[in-house]
Every structure is written in C-alpha cells, then in structure tokens.
Amino acid sequence: MSDLNRVNELVLRFANVNGSGSASANSLIAKSFFRMGLPVGPKNIFPSNIQGLPTWYEIRVSEKGHTGRRGSVDVLVAMNSQTFQQDVADVVPGGYLVYDSTKPLNPHGRRDDINYIGLPLTQITVAKYEQARHRQLFKNIIYAGALSALLGIEFEVLCDLLGEQFKGRDKIIETNIDALQTGYDYAAKFYDCPLPLRVERRDLVGDKILIDGNSTVGLGAVYAGATVAGWYPITPSTSVIDAYTKYAEKLRIDPQTGRRLFGVAQAEDELAAIGMVIGANWNGARAFTATSGPGISLMSEFLGLAYYAEIPAVLVDVQRCGPSTGMPTRNQQSDLMACAYASHGDSRHVLLLPSTPKECFDFSMLAFDLAERLQTPVILVSELELGMNDSVSEPLTIDPDYSWDRGKVANYEMLEEGFEFYRYLDIDGDGIPYRTYPGTHPTKGAFFTRGSGHNKYGGYTEKGPEYQENMERLLVKFRTAATLVPPAIIEDKGRPDAVLFFGTTAEVMPETLEELQRQGHLFDQIRLRSFPFGDEVWQFINSHERVLVIEQNRDAQMRSMLMIEGDVNPAKLISVTHYDGMPVTAEFLVATISGHVDNGGSRQRLSA
Amino acid sequence: MSDLNRVNELVLRFANVNGSGSASANSLIAKSFFRMGLPVGPKNIFPSNIQGLPTWYEIRVSEKGHTGRRGSVDVLVAMNSQTFQQDVADVVPGGYLVYDSTKPLNPHGRRDDINYIGLPLTQITVAKYEQARHRQLFKNIIYAGALSALLGIEFEVLCDLLGEQFKGRDKIIETNIDALQTGYDYAAKFYDCPLPLRVERRDLVGDKILIDGNSTVGLGAVYAGATVAGWYPITPSTSVIDAYTKYAEKLRIDPQTGRRLFGVAQAEDELAAIGMVIGANWNGARAFTATSGPGISLMSEFLGLAYYAEIPAVLVDVQRCGPSTGMPTRNQQSDLMACAYASHGDSRHVLLLPSTPKECFDFSMLAFDLAERLQTPVILVSELELGMNDSVSEPLTIDPDYSWDRGKVANYEMLEEGFEFYRYLDIDGDGIPYRTYPGTHPTKGAFFTRGSGHNKYGGYTEKGPEYQENMERLLVKFRTAATLVPPAIIEDKGRPDAVLFFGTTAEVMPETLEELQRQGHLFDQIRLRSFPFGDEVWQFINSHERVLVIEQNRDAQMRSMLMIEGDVNPAKLISVTHYDGMPVTAEFLVATISGHVDNGGSRQRLSA
Amino acid sequence: MSYIKPKVTHPAIAKNELGFTRRDYEGSISTLCAGCGHDSISAALIQACYELDLPPHRIAKISGIGCSSKTPTYFLGASHGFNSVHGRMPSVVTGANIANKDLVYIGVSGDGDTASIGFGQFSHIVRRRLNMLYMVENNGVYGLTKGQFSATADFGSASKGGVPNPFDQIDLIQMALQLGATYVARGFSGDKKQLVPLIKGALSHPGFAMIDCISPCVTFNNHEGSTRSYEYVREHDVPVVTADYVPYAKTIRVDYEPGTGTQVKMHDGSVLNLHKLDEDYDPYDRKKAINYLLDCQEQGKIATGMLYVNPDVTDFHDIMKTVDEPLSSLNYDRLNPGVEALESINASFR
Amino acid sequence: MSYIKPKVTHPAIAKNELGFTRRDYEGSISTLCAGCGHDSISAALIQACYELDLPPHRIAKISGIGCSSKTPTYFLGASHGFNSVHGRMPSVVTGANIANKDLVYIGVSGDGDTASIGFGQFSHIVRRRLNMLYMVENNGVYGLTKGQFSATADFGSASKGGVPNPFDQIDLIQMALQLGATYVARGFSGDKKQLVPLIKGALSHPGFAMIDCISPCVTFNNHEGSTRSYEYVREHDVPVVTADYVPYAKTIRVDYEPGTGTQVKMHDGSVLNLHKLDEDYDPYDRKKAINYLLDCQEQGKIATGMLYVNPDVTDFHDIMKTVDEPLSSLNYDRLNPGVEALESINASFR
Ligand SMILES: Cc1ncc(C[n+]2csc(CCOP(=O)(O)OP(=O)(O)O)c2C)c(N)n1
Ligand SMILES: Cc1ncc(C[n+]2csc(CCOP(=O)(O)OP(=O)(O)O)c2C)c(N)n1
Ligand code: SF4
Ligand code: SF4
Ligand SMILES: [Mg+2]
Numbered sequence A, B: 001m002s003d004l005n006r007v008n009e010l011v012l013r014f015a016n017v018n019g020s021g022s023a024s025a026n027s028l029i030a031k032s033f034f035r036m037g038l039p040v041g042p043k044n045i046f047p048s049n050i051q052g053l054p055t056w057y058e059i060r061v062s063e064k065g066h067t068g069r070r071g072s073v074d075v076l077v078a079m080n081s082q083t084f085q086q087d088v089a090d091v092v093p094g095g096y097l098v099y100d101s102t103k104p105l106n107p108h109g110r111r112d113d114i115n116y117i118g119l120p121l122t123q124i125t126v127a128k129y130e131q132a133r134h135r136q137l138f139k140n141i142i143y144a145g146a147l148s149a150l151l152g153i154e155f156e157v158l159c160d161l162l163g164e165q166f167k168g169r170d171k172i173i174e175t176n177i178d179a180l181q182t183g184y185d186y187a188a189k190f191y192d193c194p195l196p197l198r199v200e201r202r203d204l205v206g207d208k209i210l211i212d213g214n215s216t217v218g219l220g221a222v223y224a225g226a227t228v229a230g231w232y233p234i235t236p237s238t239s240v241i242d243a244y245t246k247y248a249e250k251l252r253i254d255p256q257t258g259r260r261l262f263g264v265a266q267a268e269d270e271l272a273a274i275g276m277v278i279g280a281n282w283n284g285a286r287a288f289t290a291t292s293g294p295g296i297s298l299m300s301e302f303l304g305l306a307y308y309a310e311i312p313a314v315l316v317d318v319q320r321c322g323p324s325t326g327m328p329t330r331n332q333q334s335d336l337m338a339c340a341y342a343s344h345g346d347s348r349h350v351l352l353l354p355s356t357p358k359e360c361f362d363f364s365m366l367a368f369d370l371a372e373r374l375q376t377p378v379i380l381v382s383e384l385e386l387g388m389n390d391s392v393s394e395p396l397t398i399d400p401d402y403s404w405d406r407g408k409v410a411n412y413e414m415l416e417e418g419f420e421f422y423r424y425l426d427i428d429g430d431g432i433p434y435r436t437y438p439g440t441h442p443t444k445g446a447f448f449t450r451g452s453g454h455n456k457y458g459g460y461t462e463k464g465p466e467y468q469e470n471m472e473r474l475l476v477k478f479r480t481a482a483t484l485v486p487p488a489i490i491e492d493k494g495r496p497d498a499v500l501f502f503g504t505t506a507e508v509m510p511e512t513l514e515e516l517q518r519q520g521h522l523f524d525q526i527r528l529r530s531f532p533f534g535d536e537v538w539q540f541i542n543s544h545e546r547v548l549v550i551e552q553n554r555d556a557q558m559r560s561m562l563m564i565e566g567d568v569n570p571a572k573l574i575s576v577t578h579y580d581g582m583p584v585t586a587e588f589l590v591a592t593i594s595g596h597v598d599n600g601g602s603r604q605r606l607s608a
Numbered sequence C, D: 001m002s003y004i005k006p007k008v009t010h011p012a013i014a015k016n017e018l019g020f021t022r023r024d025y026e027g028s029i030s031t032l033c034a035g036c037g038h039d040s041i042s043a044a045l046i047q048a049c050y051e052l053d054l055p056p057h058r059i060a061k062i063s064g065i066g067c068s069s070k071t072p073t074y075f076l077g078a079s080h081g082f083n084s085v086h087g088r089m090p091s092v093v094t095g096a097n098i099a100n101k102d103l104v105y106i107g108v109s110g111d112g113d114t115a116s117i118g119f120g121q122f123s124h125i126v127r128r129r130l131n132m133l134y135m136v137e138n139n140g141v142y143g144l145t146k147g148q149f150s151a152t153a154d155f156g157s158a159s160k161g162g163v164p165n166p167f168d169q170i171d172l173i174q175m176a177l178q179l180g181a182t183y184v185a186r187g188f189s190g191d192k193k194q195l196v197p198l199i200k201g202a203l204s205h206p207g208f209a210m211i212d213c214i215s216p217c218v219t220f221n222n223h224e225g226s227t228r229s230y231e232y233v234r235e236h237d238v239p240v241v242t243a244d245y246v247p248y249a250k251t252i253r254v255d256y257e258p259g260t261g262t263q264v265k266m267h268d269g270s271v272l273n274l275h276k277l278d279e280d281y282d283p284y285d286r287k288k289a290i291n292y293l294l295d296c297q298e299q300g301k302i303a304t305g306m307l308y309v310n311p312d313v314t315d316f317h318d319i320m321k322t323v324d325e326p327l328s329s330l331n332y333d334r335l336n337p338g339v340e341a342l343e344s345i346n347a348s349f350r
C-alpha cells in the first residue's frame, strides 16, 4: 500500500450522526485550515431530519485553490456506525480512516489498502466526563485535537479559534482546550505525526473571509437599506432572514430610542410573505423575502401581480433539490424556469445568479436597486451549497460613496412643480414609468394599482390596443433590464469551443478546465450572472462554434432559456447536466465533457 | 354609397349594456342562422362586470364556413348610448346601423357611407308594456323580430326556437312571439325587406351542433366516469363545472336510491381544489378541477407533487388574458408555459389543446384515460373563446364499446397471486410503474406516497443515484406520453413553408390560408393538439424550411416550447403573435404573414 | 352603473375642518349593479372620512378581488389604492403598514375574499394586531363570479324556504373575537345612521378594527325557494329567459332604534332579522360578546352594532419595537451601517 | 431515532378480534428525536386502532409536512399513507374521502401545518363535516425547520419567564368549536391513559373529530428566559456551542385523575398547567364548552379531555347525497350514461 503523501491537497470527511453536536468541531477544523492560510471548501451534507440520521461534513483543502467538491475522500473520520461500511468504501487507496477504537473494528469495515487510525474516544470520554451530554460533545473535540496532530494543524490556531469563540468565558475555553489536547496527545503518542498527507501554513488567502452565502445575502439586505422582511421558514433559505435579523438587531437600532429601524414579520405562509413584500414596496419601503422552490411555486400568482402592476420586490430563492418537496437538504439549480417565467400569462422576471458569498452580498444590494429602478420583482437565485456552506470569499466591500438608487419616483416637490404624472407612461424611452409613494401629495400623484387591465395613464381598461401597448412597453423595460444586470464574466481567447456555467458550478470550473487542458481540450468560458441575458452573452455564443451549457438540473433549463431568449441554434448548445443533489465535481465534468468532445456529441432531444 | 349586397356572408354585431338581458335575444338570432343551415360563429365580448358596462355580441354567418372573427361589422345593432360613436365607426362602408329611433339620432353618430335603420323601440315598449322589466326585456325581442325581416331570417325558425325553449309555457311563448312580430312588422313596413345583405336557407351544417366548449368539457368528464370534482369559481372556467354538475344531476343519479353517483365540492380556493383532485385520484376515483390562469399559478406547488409522486389528476385551464388578473373576460393563449412546466424543480406536464367543442369533449374523456395511464397530471388547455362561446361542432360521439383505461393498477387478485408490487419500478420499459388503490389488500400493496425523495421501490431516499434513477424514469414516461397523446393534424403537400397553430386560432385558418393562397403564398399546415410533441411534429418541422408559429400570446410561448423540446433551430420558426385579448382574425393573420413572407423576416430576439 | 355624479359643485357647499368637501372624498363612478349594498358602504366610508377630517391622501385603500374589492376605486379618489389578488389583501396591508405606520389603512374585502380563499390571511392579520380597518362587505355570495354560495352564506337562512344551505356558516365576528381583534362591529349597508359611526370608531381605533357589514347583492341573492329568486322568476314571471338580465333594483335602507329589531326584506324576498344592540350593551366584555353572539345565533337574529372594543391596544409596531418614524421615510444615511461596521464583520469571518 | 424494535415477536402475543397483534399496527422505525412527543402519539394511535379492531389496510393516513407530518410512516405500516404538501392535508383528505367513504381517515398535522399555512384549509374541512380524525400534534414550534414560534405558541406561556410571546395564540379547539366540529378533544402526548380513549372515540365518531394533542418538542421548546432553553445553556452550561447538538431526552409522561390538574415540566424547564376534565363534565353542550375554554384561558390552565361531542351528525356524504358505495368502487357501466343519452344531448344543441 502506498500511503498518500501530499501537502495541502486533501479531502477530509467526517461521518456523524445528526444532532450529535459534531458541526462545531468539524467547522473548527475547517476554519483552522483557513487560518493557516489555505484555501478550503467545507460542505455539510445533512439529512432532512433533526436527530439520529447520518450526516457528513467534508472539507477540501487545496493549495491550488481547488476547493470544490472532488468526489473521493483521503481522510475519513468515521463516527457513525450506521454508515460505517459505506464510509470505509469511500476512502481512496492509501487514505486514512479515523475511528473510535473503544470497540474492535467492525470486520466489514476492513480494507487492506487504507490506513486505520484508532482513537478510543468512548473510553476516553467515559473516563474523563460524567454527564452524557459532555461525553458526547467532547468526543468531537477530542477527535479534532487528534486531527491537529495527524494532519499538522497548528494547535495554537485551534486554541485561538476557541478563545475567540468563547471570549470572556475562560472556563469553557479551558475545558475545550483540555479536550483538544487529550486528542492531540493520544494521536501524537500512538501514530507518526504528522502523516505524510498533511497541511502546512501558507499565505494564500490574503484578506479573504470564510462565510456562507445566506449570511452575506442577509447582510446585503441590511446594507441595501431594506427595512421590511416578510418570510416563512423553509430550508435552505431560513438563514437568510436569520442573518438579516441578527445584523439588523446589531446595526439598525436607533441610538436615541433603542428602537428598531426595521421590521420583520414571520408570515403564515409564502403567499403572505410575498404579499407583505409587495405591500411594503408599494408603500415606499425596501422589502424582501427568502424562500426555496415550494415557496416560489406558491408565490407565483403574486409575482405575476408585481410584474404586471410594476411593483418592486426582492425575492431570494435558495434552491434545493426538487421537484415537490424533493430532497430539501440537497443542492440543485432547478428553479430557473420557475423563477424566470413565474406566473400564468406573459410574465418574466429579472434573476441574479451569484457564485460566491461576495457576489451574494453584492447582488443582494443590487437586487434592491434594480427592483426599484425597474419596478419589478428581482429574484436572487442562490443555491443550498452556496447559501448554507462556508466558502472562501473576497471580503465584503461597499463603495463609501454608495447610496441607494430608488429609481423613478415622483416626489412631493416634483408634483408640486407640475411634473405630469401618469403611472404607466414611458417618458424616457426605457420602458420604465414613474411611480409615487402613497401619501405623497394632497391632490396630485395618487393612482390606483391593479393587476387587471390598465392603460398607460394608470386607468382601468379592457381595450385591446391599450392593453397591448402596455404589454409592449413591459418588453422594452425588460430590454432595459438586460443592460442593467451584472454582465457575464467572460474569458474569450478565440477558441472554437466554450463552456457556459453559473452559480456553484463555478467553484469546480478552474479545476475542470485545467484538467481538460491537460488532456488537450481547450475552452473559452462564460459565467452567467443574470437574466435577462446581456448582449455580451449573445456575442460570446455567436462567436463560438460549440458552447457546453453546464447546469445542475435534469431538464437543461438554462439552455432552454438561452434558446428562448436569444434564438440560439440548439445545435451549438451542448447540454451537460448533473442533478443527483450532490454538488457537481470536477471529476464528473471532466469525464462528461471529454466524452462529449471526443464523440462530437450533442444533446439528445428530450422529446425524441 | 354602394350597399352591401351579399347572401349568407355577413357580420352582425350587437352593442348592449351588461345586465340588460340582451344575451337571450342575441343568441336566439345566432341559433336561427344555424337552424337555417348556415355556418355561424357567435362571439360574446363582455366586460368584467355584472351590470351597466358595455357588452357586445357578434355573429358571423358564412356560407363558406368562415366563422372566425373577421374584425369588421356589416350590421350593427346599437343599443348602448355609451359606445354609440365607436360602434358607428366600426361599421363597414355600405353597412347597416340599427338603432333606437325613439329619440333623434345622435349627430356624432352620423356617417354618410352607411345605412341607418331606426326602430322606435322605447316608444313601442312604453306603449306596449307596463313593467319596466318587461319594457327592457322585450326591446331585445323586438329588435330580433325586426332583424328577421331585415336579414331574411325565417320567422318560423325564431318561433320554433322560442317554442322549444319555453316548452309547455304557452303564455310565455305567445308573449314573445307577439314581440317578435311587432319588430318584424315594423321593419317590414318601413324598410325594404329583406336587405340586399341577407341570409337564405342552405343545407350546410348537417348533423352538427352549436355548443360551447365548456359544456362539452363538462360532458366529457361525465362520460369519462369522473366521480369527483373539486373547484373554485373563476371566469371563464366556472361553466365547466356547472355543465358537469348539470349533466351529472341528470345522468348520474342512481335509479334505485335517487342518490348521486358523483360528488362535487366547492373548495375554499384553488389550492384546495387541486388538493381534493389529487386526494381523490390517489384514492382510486376519477377526479378533476377547472380553473383559469390565477388558479394555475396557485396550483403549481400541488402540480409538482402530483408529477413527482405520480398521481393522476385532470385539470382544465380555460385561459384568459393575463398576466395577473389581466382582462378576465378576454381571450389569450398565454398559460402554455405556466402549464407545461408548472412548479419548481424539474417538472413537466401533459397538455391537451382542443380547437372545437367536439375536441373539448374527446380530450376531456381522453384526459382521464391519459392521466391514469401515465399517472400524472393532464391539463386540458382551453380558451375563453372556445369555452364560453358557441361554435358549430361535429356532434358528440363515443364508441359504444368504449370503456375507460384505468392504467396500471395492481388489484387484489394480482397481489394475491403474487404480483411483485413496487410503487416506482418500471417493469415494462415505458417508464410507467404500477400503483394500488388504498384499502386493496390486507397485507400486500400498501405503499407510502410522498413528494420527497423516493427510490424505485417507493422507499424514502436521500441518496443521489436512487433519486436520479427515478428522475430519469420520469423522462422515459414523458417520452411514452408523447406516443399516447393526440397527434397533430397535418396537411403536408411538400411546400417549403408551413404554418403551425393550435386552439382557437384554428377557426380562422381556413380563411387565412385561402386568402394567402389567393395572394400566391402557399403553406403546408400543422395543428398541434398536445404536449409533449410527437414525432410527427418533428418530422413536419424538419421537412419544412420555414414554419410560422402562430399563437395568441406575447412571448411566443409555443415557439419556445418547440425549441426547448425539439432542439429546433429558431431560425426556421417564425413567430406570429396576436395578444390584445380579442380573438385573432384572418385579416390580421393575412396581413402579418404576407408581410413576414415578403420580407423574409424572422422574429426579433426578445432579449436583443 | 349606479349613480352619475353632478359635474359642478355648489360653491357654498359644506366643508370639514381641513377645508375639504364631501366630494373630495369621493372616487370614480361605480360600475356595480344598481342598488348594490357595496355602494352604500362606499358612501358611508366617504361620509366617515369626511366627518373625521382625515386628509384623503393619507389614507391607503387596499382590497382583494370581487365586486366588493372593486369599490376602493369608487371612494377616496385622492388616496392611493391597491386592488391586489383574491383573498390576499391582509398580507399586502401588513407589508404596507409595516412600511409606513402613519397612513390610515382601509382594507376592503368580500365574504368570498375573506372567508374562503382569504381565511388564513384574515385570521393571521387579526392575530398580528395591525392598526387598520378591515371592512368585509358581506353578501353571502360570490358576486363577481355570479352567485355561488360563500362560506358566510347562512346569514339569511332564518327566512329561507326550500333547501337550507347545508354547511355551517363562518361567523367572521366570532372568529375575530376569538383571534383577539380589539374592535369588532357588525353593520348593515342600508343603515347609514349606524354604519357611519361604526366606521368612524374603527378608523379612530388605534389597533385592529373589523366591521362585518352585511351588504345585499341585489343580483345574486338567489336562495332557492325564495319567491323572488331567479329560479322562481324563471318559472313564473320573466317572459324571456335571459342569461344576463339584471333587474334594476333599489338600494335597501333601514332606520330603527337601538335595542330594537327590524326585518329587512332582501331583493330576493328573503328576510333578515336585524337586531341593533341596546344602548346599554357593554362592549368592553369579550366573553359576554361571544355569548351574546351565540345566543343571537340560536335565535336566528343578527346582532348589529359595536360588539366589542378594547381601547387598550398594543399594535404591531409596539410589539415590533420599530422607531416612531415610518420605515419608508428613513433615508439611506439612517439605514447604512457604514464601511467600518462592514470591515469588522469581515474580520469576524477570518 | 427514538426506538429500535425487537426483531422477533413472541408467539403467545395478544391478538385483537381480527387476529392482528399490536405489531401489525406499527410502522417503520421513527426518525424523530429521542423523546419527541409525536412518537407517543403514534404509539397511542397504534394502540387505539389495535383495540378498535380496525383492519389496518382500511385506514388511510394523510399528512402535510413537518416532523408531525412525518409520523404516518411510523405507524400503521399496512395502511396507505400520503405525506403531501405543507398545510394542505385537509384538501387531500377531502378528495380522498369523497372518493371512498368506506376507509377510516387519519389526518396528521402539526401546529405550523394547521394553524399557519394550513389554517384556511383546516377551517374549511371542519365546516365541511368530513368524517375523519384530524390529529394536530401541537408543540408550539416549527420542529422540522428548527424552532420558530408557531401560531399556537402561547400554550406554555403561563410559566414562561422573560419576554412573553407577543402574539395571541390561535386556540384550535375554540376554532373547531366555532366552525361546527362535532367531536373536539384535547390530549397530551404523555398521557396515554387519556389519549388512547380520545382517539378511539374520535375514530368511532361518524363525523369530523379533531384532537389537539399537546406534544412536546424536546429539541426546540426554546423559550427565552427558560432556565433550560438553549439561550441559557449557551451562556452557562454546554462547553461547546454546537449548531446541531440535540441532547438525548426522555419522553414526558403523566398520569393523573380526571377533575384534577397537573404541572408538567417541559424539556426546556417551562411548565404546562394541564387540567383534566371532570368525569361529570357535560361534553354535549357546545356553548358551555366554549365558555369553559374561555375560563381556562383566563386561569392559564389547559383543559384536556373530551370537550365537546355531538353524536348526531350529518357527514359530508349525507349532505352531498352520494350513493352508499364508495364512488371509487363504481365501475364504468354504472357511470356511463350511454350513447343514447349523448344523442339526445346532441339534439338539444341543434
Ligand atoms: C385566484 C383567483 N381565484 C378566483 C378568482 C375569481 N373570483 C373573482 S371575484 C371572486 C369571488 C368574490 O366574492 P366576494 O369576495 O364575496 O366578493 P363579492 O363579489 O361578492 O363582493 C372570485 C372567486 C380570482 N379572481 N382569483
Ligand atoms: C410550502 C412550504 N413552506 C415551508 C416548508 C418548510 N417547512 C417544513 S416543515 C415546516 C413547519 C412544520 O411545523 P409543524 O407543522 O408545527 O410541524 P413540527 O415539525 O413542529 O411537528 C416548514 C415551515 C415546506 N416544506 N413547504
Ligand atoms: S353582482 Fe351583486 S355584489 Fe356584484 S355589483 Fe352586482 S349587486 Fe353588487
Ligand atoms: S425537532 Fe422537535 S418535533 Fe421534530 S422530531 Fe425533534 S423533538 Fe420532535
Ligand atoms: Mg360576496
């Protein structure tokens, strides 16, 4: 057996039982890599359950910056007897299995080609702690300590992290460090530490931060000046509102009165949540909600209203694996069409597609500016993996001179000075009319908002031509939207073939393209960041022979949208889909793409 | 001024006030043409209101069979002072205006190029009737009588119709015929009757019937053996359920007990309506609901459940003009994508697209067979114009040997005999698994239905490969669906260009194509009748150079679906859209298509 | 169209404290059926706002979908209005109210809109103690979709012959009381003398005020067996069956004393047994109110008047501890936590 | 996982009239948290069905989404089950019941599922008098989404220190009474002696039966200020903050006499003031029940037991006048009106 012998390139996976308190210890380890200056990609793979079912936590460390999911495991910390056999099987030859050696190793978990590292965790904790709760919790800390020794994680980094976390509560810090030390000492005593597979400090993360996308979306809403949130709990979007609330509680309290400069209402369901958002935006506040697929379906009637009555609304969809309830704790990019064309009738919506926590922050702020500038719903389409897992991200920044763009609002002064206000009149040629906030002026500016037929003056109509004129203006507005949304990120070196992707797929693309290049396949690349698509997208597609559209859904939804919106010849859009609910891996993409390329293959017709 | 001088080719429009009781008189006239053996196309253009707003009723009579909307008026019966001026303007030169001449003609309604026919209706009715209600109502009958004389409608036909309608109530019949006679006599006395523009008996309708599509959908459900309807009122779908209930009350009463062989529940909203349908189908009954756009939006979460958990469900969407509340009494074909891809996640649904009342009946029956055969929602996508207006239709027929197809159901005997039942296992290769009805067998066949992740055995899963296997089978099933749905109706004479259309557009296509042919433009034609599209659709499209996709929505939704599903090169799909809420006319299509063809034009990119 | 307004205003016409005339509180011409109770409610709302000297533009009118929900177009033309989607007015008002606590909110709904599709939202807005007037224009039917029974359909049952509505009605007043509403009244559209003060009280109440206002639908109050119902008419009277004939009807009006009852004949011939609360009825006792309603129910009487009020309210903004200014009025400087705060947030994630 | 079942059944194990053992009424192994009240309710359901000699396959279990709604997998494995969408169980049961009146329907829901997103559907299924057991497994929180307050959150408020839940709770029992339910009971998951008979009564009741069963969530019963809440623990006890640590907890059980009260300490340290109805409580008087509940509310007591029953019910099928056989059992010959009828329909449209 040849041991893995690598520095700063490894995948470490923890297999735990849900509710056993492992998350803290595991993320402590993830953060310690980051503190050692190493790019790191932690992923939490958890069940739709609160206690007792298998859960995994996987950390990829990569000096090369390949922090996406790799798909195989170098070191596995096997703490769940239910999944033990499968877990053992997932370790690469030469890899390491860390297990609780209090009891002898389950013979079904025996392999000749991996290394076993036994830690008598139960034995240690039973001896050391009295309360069951403590025994359970410290088990996790002890294996963290052992990993420190085994993988070369600087012990002081772990101590620092604990110290910061429990600042001021010295007793807690002390107890935890003691447990860490116990694990460290045991490993150091019984194993050659560090292992040949290990980490070393580097200076590769600069001023970057390790944060989850839902937190930065919530923060973005705080910085965008959002004052109203209406929401209904649903995995994996709940933490968007949690973050908004948490930061608003800190940063949005009136210093004089101690009262809140924001309001959050937990709605009775998603219909009510989006209704609140629409009511608040109509009334001049910046308001938003967050949900996931089932919520999008429920909100679709209201989204059509907001589109047609032209009311700003910011909606965050943290996608999970569908259809229906699907696998609510798994990843997918399968709400694209449901979002883009939500609602009956001819409705279409602006989407923002972030790939990193920093983009989650930026796009969250931008969503409010766009929603108000365009007077339409803007949906920030995130994903479970981006939203709930930490990623290494550029730090969050805002331009010190930034102020919000509230779009075209006729205020008291304008009305007073004779601005001729008609709610749905396009006076600037960009398809965007003026609005007024309720209560603005005693005699001017009041209008009636309705989802039924209206003409450009805001009056009720059932007349075909008036109706149609208004619908055509909405198309003009949508074309304006295409010029305002974040453009795609493009690398165009004039190669004939290109890859097109978006969202969390971006995390594995550098690695994928490097490997494909090694195999002799060269691709230009484009990362979409919004819908409607801008001209740069069409130019890019037009100037390439084949574009591989990579997406994490079954039905090639993004490819469909490109065809619908850009009249792109489908023959040049090769579909690459991955949709089993796990984050896509570079390995999968390399295999699929090189297969495609070698066969000159194009996507099979779904309807054949 | 040259008078219109034509037999059996005319457009007659009534301008009335909503709630004034004109509908009966107007449809009496429509039916009288039909009784005279003439193809007729009545259209009711009514406001979203109960009383007091303008309403129109337009009847096209055409010996040539061109019963679609023409877009101009030959004879206008102007009974609404609110719209008088506009009504007058809509009459073609040489046409006729029938008005109440009790008061002098409004000078704004004066034109030199049309003929005025004054009937002193108020004067007559005030003299003849005492009650205000009677004065109002008989006004309508009197102008009907006058039209009989003016247009050459056989008086006996009108009398017969009244006689049948009020069978047994001789007093009523008598009073009405008297009123008819009054109008007839007045016109005959003061005008040269019949006018040069008139009708004559022909034998052109054979055994056809004059009926609205919602009635035939309701009847279809009765004949399909549907026993449960859950619904929520919404224009223009309400009359589907009304018809179902009415006919079920007649035809589905147990002769022994007088009790009902069906159950109808008025739900509290559309979510509940579709929930009931799903619950009833799950439990082994044939159940359906009917709604319109807003209901589709609200039902989309449940539709995703039914797709993924594979529960049959029949849903009728009678489309109206969107988005949002839109123009609820106007026509559109704009729910196509909302129906085909309803719900978040990768969901897709079977659609049936009828064009005639007979097809409404056939497809309504078929919907239940398909829903149970495929174990999935089937959406019958109708339209306001088809559903609420009468059309001349083939008579309704069913094969005397027809019996329902309940699809793959493992019953007590099969289970008893050892049939190995696994809920989501594809044992036949068509993607369709077996199901069991609850309560079937004491120990075998029970399974758990869920919208969350499940494997082919019906067990809960969060495992990627199991999930994906199931999702792939659903695609196989969808391909099976494409072989079972009604194929497109094709006329392929090997011409390079073709028109593609569906739904109510079919009514104006013969006229459109004749006129285009006259202009030297020849087209093959294909009428779509279902989704997913069958192979015949792809073959047809592949074998043509250009296909003009005609649809009554803004966003070219059918064209989008063709691109998405068939990888059709958009360059060959020329979009022709009409979406002002009024039924499309041949005139409009001829102008638009000849323009397209002459410029070799292709559709502009929406996103340009 | 139920009334046409005179085009000129009399110069000496009465004005309120703010200098507005009653006309300044009116809206567009109604497109409801002649005699529809909803128009009387609009008139009462106009009267109440006028008498309360409310600046029209500081009122927001929000509704769902239905004939009733159309009415905000027909009153307070100088106010912003929002005709939203069916059954979801409560959530729209909630958002609007959180955004700007300083406007006066009038939510208008129908019995279909509130008791069927909107029953969840209705119940939760009561619970949330929003400061608003929630007006239900209750006619027991779905007017706009042509006369299906609604979930409140029982209120006229006492006099109905023939088959009684087999389902229990939802009594919105009882529901509101159970769910914690602090101002609960029942009105009758035809009793302006009672309705205007009820509305004024509701608009002055600093919390959630609900008025369940019985409002006859002249067109579809169509109980089987009733001598003037369409079924009856179809068989006996009207000489032409018409799908669309709506007889011109007169607005029903009543005027009777507190503590007494009156029988109101509806357009379809059914009779409502209204009972106006006694002047010494104690509206401060919730439990009594609940029991009083139960008693009336047993007796087939419909109590009208101010059933319960609790003047001591905490509204949603108190509960949420929001600042005094409307959130919608805060400028970006007040809301932006600044670059430094962001830097320290970054630091906490390193 | 709260319990692991023994793999072998004892041969001499007790059987009911149908020859089934209790095991024949069990389901898959629960994946709920150890000690979750919902598991006790599943056990009570199993017991009741077993004791009532119901053939398991003639029961249909239908639920929404939530920890509570997951439980139908954990009882009656021989029955068909349907875990539908959040808050919409009532409509699915309605359809199922119309289709086949002969099965026994157990609808399982949570307080979030019923009192928030599903409140409209809940109210309307009560009104519709469906023959079913509607079981609310009421823990005052959203368990599955990790502990947000639900609309019934107040039930433990009497003992809560710190900030009380600012919103009025929805009392589902009062609602059901007002909406016309004919069997209304409140149970406590830990009181099997009381709960099993309540369930048996409900399953035997020929109309709509609702049990609001208080069911402690051991993991998220997390009232601020409570000495054993997470906030508290975070500050004082647990040495590592864990996002996901769920302490292993014991199922709460109580056993006390009718007519007496008991204080139940919840996992978070809060105290429930249960009060079991007196044996001579008259459950046939709806008005008394309503008042009794109002009194209990004032006193901070939670009444448990059979609060109201009206054995004289008309169920939905009576109202709808459907035939005696299940509609789903009718074959096509019974349902097909035939070619001739169609011909005469055609004739009527010529
Ligand atoms: C989602 C949705 N479902 C159904 C409708 C159709 N609809 C319009 S108004 C209405 C009922 C109105 O009844 P109510 O609220 O009592 O108002 P009324 O007309 O009686 O005043 C319905 C069902 C709709 N507009 N939207
Ligand atoms: C439409 C929709 N919204 C939100 C969710 C997320 N969700 C799942 S369970 C649940 C709450 C469950 O609470 P409750 O009914 O009280 O059940 P418990 O878990 O407490 O037993 C929510 C909000 C969902 N699955 N579907
Ligand atoms: S239908 Fe009824 S509720 Fe609607 S406007 Fe007419 S009278 Fe009023
Ligand atoms: S989270 Fe609460 S409700 Fe859910 S299983 Fe655990 S204890 Fe039960
Ligand atoms: Mg109504």
Ligand SMILES: [Mg+2]
Pocket (backbone or CB within 6 Å): D066, D068, D110, D111, D112, D137, D138, D139, D140, D141, D142, D143, D150
């Ligand atoms: Mg709960």
